[in-house]
Structures are given as C-alpha cells and as structure tokens.
Amino acid sequence: MIWSKTWKVLELLGLANEFAEVAHAPPDGSLGVAFDFRRSDNPEEGFRFHLAEMPYGCIRFHRAHFLDVFVEHIPEGVAHFGKRLTSFTRGSSQEPLTLQFADGSNASCDLLVGCDGIKSLVRAQLFKELAIQESRSDFLGFIEPVWSGTIAYRGLIPVHRLSEHNGDEKHRTIDSPMMYCGNSKHVVSYSISKGDIVNVVAFSSQPDKDGTHYDGPWVTDCTQEEFLQCYAGWEPEVETMLKCIEKPSRWAIHHLEPLPFYVKDNIALIGDAAHAMTPHLGAGAGQAIEDAFLLASLLGHPSVQRLNMSSALKAYENIRLPLATRVQLGSSEAGRKYEFDSKLGANYAKLIPEIDGQWDWVWETSPEEDVEQALALMSQYQHAP
Template identity: 55%
Template structure:
C-alpha cells in the first residue's frame, strides 16, 4: 500500500537529472524505453557531457573544465519522468488524501495514525515523506530516550544556498540569438562565480531550458532560515544577482519572467535509517543539496536495494527487521557520503574549497568528488546487502535495533 497526502500524483514543473548508475536500475525495472522517449538526448552508452564548466563572473567567460562521463547527464522534465513511473505502477496500490501524523511500532506490526482520525496497520513502514519527514522526526524523538545525543539531529538545516528555478522556452533563447542554438539550448552548462553559479540544461527534447540560479550566503550556513522556504519571484530578482557576468549568462536570465525561490535545506548525515519495522528512504533519510544531481538517484537506489531484500525468498513478515538492518548497513554510509560530496561540490563550483580558483587542481577535484558514481554498481550494492542479511541469521532481535 502507498499513501500520499496529496489528491493525486503530481510534481513541480522543473528539470531533473541523473547518472548512469541510476539508469541501470531503470533499465532493470523495464522503464528505459518509455523514459528514453521522455529524456533529452536519451542515453546510448557512449560518453556524453555531464557539465561544461565556465568561469562567468568576470565579464568575459572561459571554459575551465569539461566533465564527460559515460551516458553524460540524463535529463528530464520532472512531470514527464513521474508520468512514466505512474504508468508502471500496479493499479490499486496508491491511496490519496491520507496524511500520516504518527505511528506506533509494535513487535509484529506498525499502527498508522492519520490526520482524518483513521488508523491502519502494516508489516513495514517505509518513510518516503521527504525533507520534513514526520516519520523521521518521530523515529529520532523516540530514540532520544535511549540516546540523548540524537536530539535535534533529525531537523533540516539551511545549507546557506537559495535557488531560483525557472523554465525558459528554448525558442525564445534562439530567437534572441538570430535563430541559432546557444550553449544553453544544447548542452548541460555550469556557469561559475564567487558565491554564485547557474546551472542550465535543455529538457523536453530541447524545447525548454531548465535554469537554476544559486546564490550562497556563507553567514547563513547551518542557521535558521526565517523567510518562507518557497516563494514565487520576478525574473528581475534573478537577473540582479548576475549583473556583470559573461554575456550569455546575462542574456539567459533576461528571458526569465517568473522564478521559484527555494531555500536549500539539507540533512546532517544521520546515524540510523531504521528502527524496528520502520525505515527511512530518499529525502527522508538523506535530503541533500542539488549540486551533484544525486538526490533522486539516491532515492531510487534506496528503493532498489530495499525491494531486493524484501523480495528475497527468505524474507517474511516475521523477519522484516533483518532485511531492514541489511538495507541500512549498505545504504546509510553510501548515501551519507553522497550527501557530503554534494555540499562540497557546490563550494567547489563557487571557488570556496581548498582549491579556490586554481583550475589546474579544481577540475580534477570536481571529477574525483563524483567518483562514487563508479565505485560500485547498484547490482553490487544489492549483492552486498544480501550477504549482510544472510550473515544476520534467520531473525534479528528488536533489541539489536
């Protein structure tokens, strides 16, 4: 059973990207053909452009690095990506209009309490309820009775970044360029400057340029963000941050009519994803900054590993905690490493790392910080989790969780 507070499946209209390791999972799930139709530049197994890096905040821009991994950067409109997932979802498993307020974890089941006063039970509760996860907050609140040091660690923190997200019709950009393509209409771009950068890449088969301007406030990192987390703003609000940048950046932001201003919050690396029959997944477990395009992929990896463990012939309703312990042993260290890498990557984009703007060392460091993409395949993660589950014996006592 899948419950969702909203009345239907829906997604904010913006771009989403992923890398080769996530694409492997989608191929395994039989979604590759449909997703290829929705993707911009569908992956063909060959090296492609991940990002073209330019120093752009000094009036005249110049390329300082090119990241070109296998498959490149696979891009979608979020709504189109979600449509494919919904198409492949078995009928009758989704229930809408149900907002979970709390749960009770018992030795043999989980009792679910909803905002409308109703209750239900399940063998396993998987928290996919995002950055502000109600389930994560209760899990850690309950754990504080035994481990007081866990107080407040489950709260989201402001990364110091805000983002301006906008979708620009590509024809508008081409028209302003004499009818010709620009880098922004054809290539995933990373325009870098001190304490600011802009990500842009085409989606919807080149019809839309997904544009995200990011501004970093060092004094706000780790602090409370007192304004609304998401608001709409005019394009002029975006443009003012990029005055004096290279012409193609200035021209690009002039095409933004409206944007959504987001405060970028993330989680601290958590010490546990599992308690009893409850598990955290995706942003509920490891909400991260967007700088490596990794958040959605890590959620899909979580689900891939967890589903393999739960679907194993030795897993039953009685020994679910054993499968969850194996899931946590593999996914927690990997996703936490990615969370840290993503935050570091953003600082490298804005010349705030130990490399500063020493391009000779910065370029290789950017590639190295993405090495987690190639360290282990999702299939190898599953194999390692299976071995861990078998090593735990037929059933793991709740006292060990």
C-alpha cells in the same frame, strides 16, 4: 537529472524504453557531457576551465514526465491518494505499527517505510521518541532540516524563446549542460523535455550561514529585477539566458545533517527522509531510487518473512547509509567548489581533478553488485547465532 548507475536501475526494472522516450535524448551509453564548466562572473566573455565527460553524461528529464512513467506502472489498488500521515504508534519490533491519518482513518503495517521527504514526519517522530527513550538529546538535531546558506532562483525557458533572444547564434546550453561559475554564485542550465525546454537554477551562497535557521518561507516568487540584479555583470550568454525567465521563483536550499541510522525496529527511512541533500551533484532523486531498489530487492527475497525482516533492514542500512552519506556530503562540497569557496579557491589545476573525482561513486559499484553484497550480509544476519 540522473547518472548512469541510476539509469541501470531503470533498465533492471524494465522501464528503460519508456524513460528514454521522455529524456532530453535517448541514453545510449556513449560518452556524454556531465557539465561544461565556465568562469562567467565578469562582463566580458567567460572561458571554459573544464569539460567533465562520462558514459551517458547526465540524463535529464522534466520531473512530471519522469514521474508519469512510474505512475503508469503502479498496479491497481496499491496507491491510496488523499492520505496524510499525522502519527504512528509502535510497539515491539515484532508487532504491527498503527498509522493515523489526517482524515481520521487508521491502518496497520508490518513495516513502515518513511519516504516522506525532507520534512519527514516519520523521521521527526522516530527521532523524538528515541531522544526521550534513550536519553539522547543529540537525536533532536537530526529532525529539522538546516539551511545550506544558499538561495536558488529557478525558471524554465522554452527553447524557441532562448533562440529568439540569442539571435542567429545557438545558445550553447541547448546542446550541453552548463555550469557557469563565479565567486559564491553559480548558474546551472540544461535542456529537458526532448530538448524543448531549458531548466535554469541560479545559486547565490553565504557559506558562513550553512547549518543555520532560515527565517521565512522556503519557496517564494520573486521579481525578475531581483533575479537579474543578483547576476549583474556576468558574461553576456548568462545574462541573455536569465532575461528569458520572466517569473522566477526563489528557493532556500535546505539539507539534513547526516543521520546516524536509517532503520529502527520495523521502521526504515529512504530518499530525502533519510539523506536530503543540496542539488549540486544532481544526485538526490537517484539516491532515492537506489535506496528503494535495494530495499525492495531484499524484502522481495524468498527467505524474508515478517519474523526475520530485521535482517533485510539491517543489510539495507549497512549498504545504503555510507553510500548515501558520501554523496550527501560530497554534494555540499561540490557547491563550494563551483563557487570557489572551497579550500582550493580558483586554482583550476587542482579543482579539475577534484571535480572529476566527485562522481566516482557512480561507477565504483553497480546496482547488481550492491544487491549481491546486501543479500550476502542479510544471509549472515539470518544465520547468526
């Protein structure tokens, strides 16, 4: 799932037509549903308490189809597969880094960009080293992800199966992204793959466990019985949908504490390595794309050379860290709102404007404006005495 700001990045990359072919429907900029919010944790039919709409709505993809478009545009000789980084060695900020891989091979680079996910080795080694070198034991708290207190059950449903279970009436989630809300639980569902598949993610939270250690594997299979029991007594259209998922998986949702920096010398963090977040704003993938677009725009500028590369990295961090941190924190708070665990509880009159406002970052600035601001900062850093 991405929003209009990230879609603009794909347009600027010249890939909009290809991505439109694999989206749930070709994005055209018209007003669309972000989510249809319902109160659903009672056996009788629930009710809509808010319909959130915005230009483009939420643009949805099957992850594999989404990645295929990028893969098809990677130039020959750029990507090297079958490599797992085990460590890196750094000297001064002007010296190349040496990379060590699990297969025993080595490589060197002027810039190491850690885009290696929530369990980032680059982030872990960097913060461990700095904790020792700078006597900052607090840096150790940014290495390991923490449990959000939330479990997610996930499954995909072919639309024809959902239609068979729902009788003559078309299930509303086929046409509209749904947010079924209840106390400390909520269920998200929306169509992907040109409308042929419904993606379902059902959350169950213990808010007091946020920030604690989760004991056990993060991802496991689970029984349909466990899954259905968790949402027993919910409105009929939710139960109908959940019964279509025969083999759900259970995910312990983790996130990072907001990092104090994304850049150190000639090492930069982007994506989940920098700001892994809960999925409640549908923004994790988009934030990674926006990181990469801004960083590439800076590094590709004609004025950037190896010796002044630090100015580009500093400008990247200056723009992206506050933006991504805002989304990261907002995503956690959004989950609490959907489950009536925020300070607003189930006060719908106050919840609705809060829910609408949580996506303000989507249109406050454009990707071009972010790049323009970053280039101006970079120029200042390059010409600073």
